[in-house]
Amino acid sequence: MIKIYEMSQIQDQEIFLRSDAVQDVSRPVSEILQAVRAEGDRALLEYTKRFDKAELTSLAVSGAELERAMEQVEPAFLAVLREAAENIRAYHAKQKRESFWMEEKQGVILGQKVLPLARVGIYVPGGTAAYPSTVLMNAIPAQIAGVEEIIMVTPPSANGEVNPHILAAAGIAGVTRIFKVGGAQAIGALAYGTESIPRVDKIVGPGNAYVAEAKRQVFGQVNIDMIAGPSEVLVLADGKSNPAWVAADLLSQAEHDRMASAVLVTDSRELAGQVAEELERQLATLSRAEIARASIEHNGKIIVARDLEEGIAVANRIAPEHLELCVDNPFDYLGQIHNAGSIFLGRYNPEPMGDYFAGPNHTLPTSGTARFYSPLSVDDFIKKSQFSYYTRPALERDYRKVSLFARKEGLTAHARAVDIRFEEGQA
Amino acid sequence: MIKIYEMSQIQDQEIFLRSDAVQDVSRPVSEILQAVRAEGDRALLEYTKRFDKAELTSLAVSGAELERAMEQVEPAFLAVLREAAENIRAYHAKQKRESFWMEEKQGVILGQKVLPLARVGIYVPGGTAAYPSTVLMNAIPAQIAGVEEIIMVTPPSANGEVNPHILAAAGIAGVTRIFKVGGAQAIGALAYGTESIPRVDKIVGPGNAYVAEAKRQVFGQVNIDMIAGPSEVLVLADGKSNPAWVAADLLSQAEHDRMASAVLVTDSRELAGQVAEELERQLATLSRAEIARASIEHNGKIIVARDLEEGIAVANRIAPEHLELCVDNPFDYLGQIHNAGSIFLGRYNPEPMGDYFAGPNHTLPTSGTARFYSPLSVDDFIKKSQFSYYTRPALERDYRKVSLFARKEGLTAHARAVDIRFEEGQA
Numbered sequence: 001m002i003k004i005y006e007m008s009q010i011q012d013q014e015i016f017l018r019s020d021a022v023q024d025v026s027r028p029v030s031e032i033l034q035a036v037r038a039e040g041d042r043a044l045l046e047y048t049k050r051f052d053k054a055e056l057t058s059l060a061v062s063g064a065e066l067e068r069a070m071e072q073v074e075p076a077f078l079a080v081l082r083e084a085a086e087n088i089r090a091y092h093a094k095q096k097r098e099s100f101w102m103e104e105k106q107g108v109i110l111g112q113k114v115l116p117l118a119r120v121g122i123y124v125p126g127g128t129a130a131y132p133s134t135v136l137m138n139a140i141p142a143q144i145a146g147v148e149e150i151i152m153v154t155p156p157s158a159n160g161e162v163n164p165h166i167l168a169a170a171g172i173a174g175v176t177r178i179f180k181v182g183g184a185q186a187i188g189a190l191a192y193g194t195e196s197i198p199r200v201d202k203i204v205g206p207g208n209a210y211v212a213e214a215k216r217q218v219f220g221q222v223n224i225d226m227i228a229g230p231s232e233v234l235v236l237a238d239g240k241s242n243p244a245w246v247a248a249d250l251l252s253q254a255e256h257d258r259m260a261s262a263v264l265v266t267d268s269r270e271l272a273g274q275v276a277e278e279l280e281r282q283l284a285t286l287s288r289a290e291i292a293r294a295s296i297e298h299n300g301k302i303i304v305a306r307d308l309e310e311g312i313a314v315a316n317r318i319a320p321e322h323l324e325l326c327v328d329n330p331f332d333y334l335g336q337i338h339n340a341g342s343i344f345l346g347r348y349n350p351e352p353m354g355d356y357f358a359g360p361n362h363t364l365p366t367s368g369t370a371r372f373y374s375p376l377s378v379d380d381f382i383k384k385s386q387f388s389y390y391t392r393p394a395l396e397r398d399y400r401k402v403s404l405f406a407r408k409e410g411l412t413a414h415a416r417a418v419d420i421r422f423e424e425g426q427a
Numbered sequence: 428m429i430k431i432y433e434m435s436q437i438q439d440q441e442i443f444l445r446s447d448a449v450q451d452v453s454r455p456v457s458e459i460l461q462a463v464r465a466e467g468d469r470a471l472l473e474y475t476k477r478f479d480k481a482e483l484t485s486l487a488v489s490g491a492e493l494e495r496a497m498e499q500v501e502p503a504f505l506a507v508l509r510e511a512a513e514n515i516r517a518y519h520a521k522q523k524r525e526s527f528w529m530e531e532k533q534g535v536i537l538g539q540k541v542l543p544l545a546r547v548g549i550y551v552p553g554g555t556a557a558y559p560s561t562v563l564m565n566a567i568p569a570q571i572a573g574v575e576e577i578i579m580v581t582p583p584s585a586n587g588e589v590n591p592h593i594l595a596a597a598g599i600a601g602v603t604r605i606f607k608v609g610g611a612q613a614i615g616a617l618a619y620g621t622e623s624i625p626r627v628d629k630i631v632g633p634g635n636a637y638v639a640e641a642k643r644q645v646f647g648q649v650n651i652d653m654i655a656g657p658s659e660v661l662v663l664a665d666g667k668s669n670p671a672w673v674a675a676d677l678l679s680q681a682e683h684d685r686m687a688s689a690v691l692v693t694d695s696r697e698l699a700g701q702v703a704e705e706l707e708r709q710l711a712t713l714s715r716a717e718i719a720r721a722s723i724e725h726n727g728k729i730i731v732a733r734d735l736e737e738g739i740a741v742a743n744r745i746a747p748e749h750l751e752l753c754v755d756n757p758f759d760y761l762g763q764i765h766n767a768g769s770i771f772l773g774r775y776n777p778e779p780m781g782d783y784f785a786g787p788n789h790t791l792p793t794s795g796t797a798r799f800y801s802p803l804s805v806d807d808f809i810k811k812s813q814f815s816y817y818t819r820p821a822l823e824r825d826y827r828k829v830s831l832f833a834r835k836e837g838l839t840a841h842a843r844a845v846d847i848r849f850e851e852g853q854a
Contacts (some may be wrong), residue, residue, distance in 0.1 A: 249844050
């Protein structure tokens, strides 16, 4: 049974979502990365044989394999994948940024160039956690940013094939090349490059403990996205909410994994009790009941707040990955939300709409990091360069100021670089 | 003497700038962080006594201290600080982003809120490396982002005072509160909070090996900026360039520290030789000659390219922190530069203009990371939240698609969260 807390009883520590106990796999991961760096494809093929039980002769997914996959996918699902991709594209297109250029002082031009990363790697898990939505959510923002080469890696099954849904999503999302390799070895390949797999500038996408540790270890060599913790939802619901709907929303998060967190905050003691009962009723019917029950019992909680304002304050302190506002006039509260990855407004907007379809990204900051992190976006696939230009008269006007500043910092060679351009016999 | 390479002779490894050999200080830093976390201000005062030789009774810089500092600064320098701050403000104001909101599908509202971080910490080194420019370059983008509390930490000298230039810059840049504490202990205070120093959401600013390691260790608890390596400049100069100016520009970088890198790429063998001689001549006159010589001898190089196009290609491979284009028509080349932190166009635009005055930031990606990182900007002080809203008819139109998608991923509780809203007896 889920625990119900009164706001006045709850300890500060109990409010926060639990972070995950991380398994230490740094040694084996470091060995795998070294082997990939030294031996390239040979190491990749060997690890794929050992860990995925697949004996491959080539790592690349061929055009024929991709076509076959498209044919294997149910047409109705293919249509949904395409519509979801369109929605994701329309939303992320609004994030695209322009370079700027300014000329506010006579003879001085300043600007900022916005450039796509040249080559990006996307990790997509295989096996039971093969999620085509992951492909769309990672590849489409990269494509909109203008990334020329989007390289996807994903582990094959024992027969050497990749889940057709994953391949179909990759085709729809504009992935450039796909390789059948997973785990830490795939991250090593993307970071260092091998005979078949080119080195990338940034690696994104979710993965197990080995993948996460490998990303940590290659960070600096390449850039990486944030390393996500277990998924979380906080549902803020008023007393008019349907307890069955609220329970269903909490369980949709809880079924992700045992460490997932589902929290209800409500101003209604009655709703709190009804949702607790509904959770029990619905848990009995779920296909992933065991996982969902473990999540609800370990990390689930219901917090009864004095009013919705206090509920909002709790949400801001927790800074959840997903926040549902199941209330009348949800837009009234939007301006008060300071910390949340993705905000779902209204009673007809359950969190799975955002996982798959609405358009915003589903890669979001977890474990309270919405305080300072943002959802994955087009910004994660660009870089900026500054530029400046001075005419001779403009430099002549300003160089003494810069020279003074440099000397105040004790950096006389800095001062000299501006002074020398106006010294007699040097100009 | 600096080494001169022909492009055809140089080995691939030699092109790249050296990365720094990092001193391992993880143990002492971890001990300091634990002590600050456990004992708060008491630990801060003790470490300040031990490392800075200052016996403080209060960590905060008072209003009176700030006023006194402003009076101590030479008026001409105060005017330069103010003008530099204005230029930095004007440039960074162009980086400010707006939230967006879209309603492209009937009944669906999607958007992205852009919010400032609530509280930011700025680390400013003290002692011989007390740079007021650091204060301006870190605090002004935070202020423009809308950060309400900008907390600055900087080590005091043995008499318990802070460099007046640093304090004056803080006053001009809009820093909210200043604390006299440095080193790993200051980073711990910002990450965990103490009785006097509030916990922040992000820590930015340069520091020594202890500060850098402390930032690494608290990363996740709070966000941090990138950890900068030694400074670098690549000057791309044609045969018409004045060798004395080019040498002065290289030395302005070399005086930073022994590990700094100054590289000239030119299409003129004659200029290469002249610059090498000029370096020797000017080195003899520098106040920081010993540091500059070490940098030039260990990391300096001149590369002779066949033509400027080849020179641009080398620059893109090195991805330097600072890139000077000392050529005719420098804007002709701007579109070809893909990897560089800050680009200085023209013969009258030496790199120190960007360190102090022009307006763009001087915190830039080093060690080749301009391939995927960007200069410090207003973007580093904001976070984004997504939001979405569906009306009942809009959800009714789309829910079956989402339900199908969820079932294809094996997540039936996700499917149920949308289905339940239209089930009989549940709606």
